[in-house]
Amino acid sequence: MLITELLNNNAQTYRDAIALVEREPQYNKRRVLTWQEFEDQSNRVAWGLRARGVKKGDRAAILMTNCLEWLPLYFGILKSGALAVPLNFRFDADTILKIRQTIAAEPAVATVTSVTGRNAGRFRFVEA
Numbered sequence: 001m002l003i004t005e006l007l008n009n010n011a012q013t014y015r016d017a018i019a020l021v022e023r024e025p026q027y028n029k030r031r032v033l034t035w036q037e038f039e040d041q042s043n044r045v046a047w048g049l050r051a052r053g054v055k056k057g058d059r060a061a062i063l064m065t066n067c068l069e070w071l072p073l074y075f076g077i078l079k080s081g082a083l084a085v086p087l088n089f090r091f092d093a094d095t096i097l098k099i100r101q102t103i104a105a106e107p108a109v110a111t112v113t114s115v116t117g118r119n120a121g122r123f124r125f126v127e128a
């Protein structure tokens with residue numbers, strides 16, 4: 001069974017149960033995603049990548065801080081058939097550029113960053 005199938009199974013079985021929790025104690029904030037929301041967000045990422053021409057075997061880089069959206073993004077990349085290449089957000093710009101150039105051997109590379117504020121939970125795709 002693929003890991004993406006586990007997500008689908010959990011979304012069907014535990015639809016409204018909490019799957020992911022993000023806490024920010026300094027701001028007294030707590031955000032959650034249910035299994036169905038997790039599944040839906042990952043599907044939207046997969047569809048968005050496919051609509052941009054990403055296909056099986058392409059590489060999609062993830063450049064974002066640790067946050068609630070990270071796992072739906074990762075699973076969405078896998079669902080699209082692409083290979084996820086997580087980048088450490090603490091890398092300096094030159095290191096990130098070198099990594100992107102290295103993985104750009106494939107025709108479609110997307111660096112995906114989370115959008116915060118009013119559009120939280122949405123992703124911006126940046127073509128390499």
